[in-house]
Amino acid sequence: MVKTTKVYLKDEDMPRQWYNLAADIPGGLQPPLGPDGKPIGPDALAPVFPMNLIEQEVSTERWIDIPEEILQILSRWRSTPLHRAYALEERLGTPARIYYKNESVSPAGSHKPNTAIAQAWYNKQFGINRLTTETGAGQWGSALAYATSLLGMECKVFMVRISFDQKPFRKLMMQAWGATCIPSPSTETEAGRQILAAHPDTSGSLGIAISEAVEAAVSDPSGGTRYSLGSVLNHVMLHQTIIGLETKKQLALFGETKPDVVIGCVGGGSNFAGLAFPFVYDKINGSDIEIIGVEPTSCPTMTRAPYGYDHGDTARMTPLMAMHSLGHDFIPPPIHAGGLRYHGVAPLISQAILDDLVAPRAIHQTECYEAAVTFARTEGIIVAPETSHAVAAAIQEANKAREEGKEISIVFNLSGHGLMDLVGYEKYFNGELTDYALPEEEIARSIKTISNYPKPNIVTK
């Protein structure tokens, strides 16, 4: 008899509500602040986001209904499979049972469409027909291009120039879905023109691209354009929780009552939150689960950055958010996991770390690629550079379980495939990868940047 290696959910068992951690986070959430240092109300965000998404952003309802039309579109590829990694377990000789949630099966190749579809749909409901956004490695830009294509909306993506030049296929994906993708900084925005004047040869950054995308949205005189962000914000985390809610039901189909360890990689934090937050809820309610967020040592927001108020973008157009941040002016080293090169981390995740619900961990680039190659040659899936961080942590935990002789269950989020990002694998095989660890001066600089802003009203680390 063939062993079950993966399970799906029946359509009737699909989650019908998203889980909102803001309802349960013990320390509560610090409000976003405006330029005057005072909490901003929903109206201040209205030029940037549609009001229905702003309501989700500030909601503290625990469960929020998923509109049927969104479920209908998600059903094109969801539920995603939950796999048991028998081959990897055997290779490692571990008594641990390893599971992975495979978000790479979406048409855009990652978890990003979960929120792209939802955001596009809410914008359309609100009468918006055009979205702007930024993208680094390209997973988010591709996902929003996919979503707007299905919903008949326009989409403009500002792509960090170095990625735009190095990854021409990402631009072509967006083009196939009818979106416009231009390199950032561009001459189309004031923010872009200023950067270009000061640094004509800049390779761009996510922070700059966010500034441009926000400006392009708010400056549309027709009022029919809004901005869409693929991570960090509460409503983005919310939309991604379908991942963890499916996973809970799928683990039960495998006969697991609960996982012992839950793992996701963290840039802004959306794929991690998507898998982890439903388990954070269980942990708040007494379940014994270790929840690990994994970041690159080169961009250690969770493990080394100070916690405080900072902007989400380089040009300081966004409100101040309370989070772990390396400073809005931080430019991360050029690791291949472009999606993890962000100076901040979602406020909800930051708070969960402060509340000891999430254990952060940083891993070097080389160990991540080594893990990714082991995974490719056992489980057969070539993962994205970002995802390789989750794989590496899962292998660390499985090895620890072997050393301790513990039959634990581990589940991690396979957030995306790496078929568009194979250059890092080549460098790994050629021995050309660099491991970066941020010098202490950089952390000191982060602390200085953040000290310019109000302090959150909680005890920080």
Added chain:
Amino acid sequence: MVKTTKVYLKDEDMPRQWYNLAADIPGGLQPPLGPDGKPIGPDALAPVFPMNLIEQEVSTERWIDIPEEILQILSRWRSTPLHRAYALEERLGTPARIYYKNESVSPAGSHKPNTAIAQAWYNKQFGINRLTTETGAGQWGSALAYATSLLGMECKVFMVRISFDQKPFRKLMMQAWGATCIPSPSTETEAGRQILAAHPDTSGSLGIAISEAVEAAVSDPSGGTRYSLGSVLNHVMLHQTIIGLETKKQLALFGETKPDVVIGCVGGGSNFAGLAFPFVYDKINGSDIEIIGVEPTSCPTMTRAPYGYDHGDTARMTPLMAMHSLGHDFIPPPIHAGGLRYHGVAPLISQAILDDLVAPRAIHQTECYEAAVTFARTEGIIVAPETSHAVAAAIQEANKAREEGKEISIVFNLSGHGLMDLVGYEKYFNGELTDYALPEEEIARSIKTISNYPKPNIVTK
């Protein structure tokens, strides 16, 4: 209530046997011939393939058991989803119900692993630890690299030089799975060295790469190497029939008793055969089904090439096979659908055409890309250039159904995604695609090439 857009099969409903059309093909199959023009026995193939696969190649058993260990590996991604294309139907305004079988969800991104896993497993059972093969666009080479990786075998891929240079990511995929990929013609084989001496600047061809891969297998003094082919041969078609066998059960889950039209693109023919042969069986047994094989106008083996005996490779190392062939020395125009640039077509498909069971159709490259973009912007999946031919024919049939007011059901094989092959899309958007139609002289040349070999003992077209 959410509409069902895709269905899977439960593990216990998975097909347990492959279907062998050789048992039922009305006209029978012409035997392969050796250099002396006489039918060859299984022993003549023994240096090239393991005997267990040779037995499958010549079998006329209707149903052949799928070994449990192969099913176990296939279960990592199978069943693949069968989707209902509601969004495409709406865009076309057709009364037709359109379904597509999504083979792009395999880790290698196409249907090719179905036979790669089977071939690697049978070789390993036979004591072989190393496989050689050729690849054009790279789908097959990637699939065999994936399969050998999972089974702990070595793999060497000769990749047509023009693709090797234009698609560096394909080589990196194979490398991630531990295979060696070198450009063909190479200096590693006598066949390669001869071609290079005569044509130092050649961009290579599938026929040349096959010659090299066969030579590399048979010349291994250890005897531990065999050759693996990703299409054309009977046992390859056999392994792919799991596609159509799943599809039949999945159509029933959608409430369809039978499809009216079945469509697949045809290069060597494996993805087409995989979907179509189980329906050809129904057609032989009286079911009213139109079965359409789609090829590029630039490489019209089924629609215009003569039927006769020819070699499968340029250097004439393979036995003579009875098939539609443009001549083993034919070099197809450089269309983007590299997997459809083969001079011949599977003997089983050739015979099915002669028996009026399969209706061939040729479509221009531009129409195919236009169809692929329509598909991407409705169903959301960016298909491979090869697959775009099936999409184009499905749209032709759906439009015809609209004109005739017929509520028919159409199913096509989405054989692979196009994420590694986006350059053709860029050319399409830039208006730089070329439509090739083969001049009559080329057909005359094909007839001349084939006239050098014995004539099959049947009435040819």
